[in-house]
Amino acid sequence: MLKKVIAVATLTLLGSGSLQADMFKPEDAVKYRQAIYQVFGAQSSVIGAMIRGDIPFDAAEINKRATNIAKVAPMLGETYFPATRGVSDSKLKEAAWNNMSDFQSKGQAFGKALGELVEASGKADFDAAKARPVIGAMVQSCRNCHDDYRAR
Numbered sequence: 001m002l003k004k005v006i007a008v009a010t011l012t013l014l015g016s017g018s019l020q021a022d023m024f025k026p027e028d029a030v031k032y033r034q035a036i037y038q039v040f041g042a043q044s045s046v047i048g049a050m051i052r053g054d055i056p057f058d059a060a061e062i063n064k065r066a067t068n069i070a071k072v073a074p075m076l077g078e079t080y081f082p083a084t085r086g087v088s089d090s091k092l093k094e095a096a097w098n099n100m101s102d103f104q105s106k107g108q109a110f111g112k113a114l115g116e117l118v119e120a121s122g123k124a125d126f127d128a129a130k131a132r133p134v135i136g137a138m139v140q141s142c143r144n145c146h147d148d149y150r151a152r
Helices: 002-011 018-024 026-052 059-079 094-098 099-120 126-148
Strands: none
Touching: 026 059, 026 099, 026 126, 059 094, 059 099, 094 126, 099 126
């Protein structure tokens, strides 16, 4: 079920712009978006620390953290709408607006990788060796988008 939610969220990344614009001021939508990405970062930092060996590996904890990300990921869709394009606090590069289909496909790749991590980490035999490739795929999907579409 959670995997379907993630897939739907990534497909609707830039859904109903007019409805979104009615619900949120562009500046508020950008703050909301950034808060969601802060949740992603906080949860991912725990996962990363486990994979690096900084803290003990715990499959259930990785599943919990990945599931937390998956729970808030669908909220991103209501934060990307054309009126947010010019917001000065946004870290979204103009290139994303100019190549929306690629931007959306990178969001879909992230959703797929996240769904695979949630699924894999929920299995009884999930261990550090199995974790590395699925976590690596999720992290790479983040990097692929950040490299092209996120200003530093």
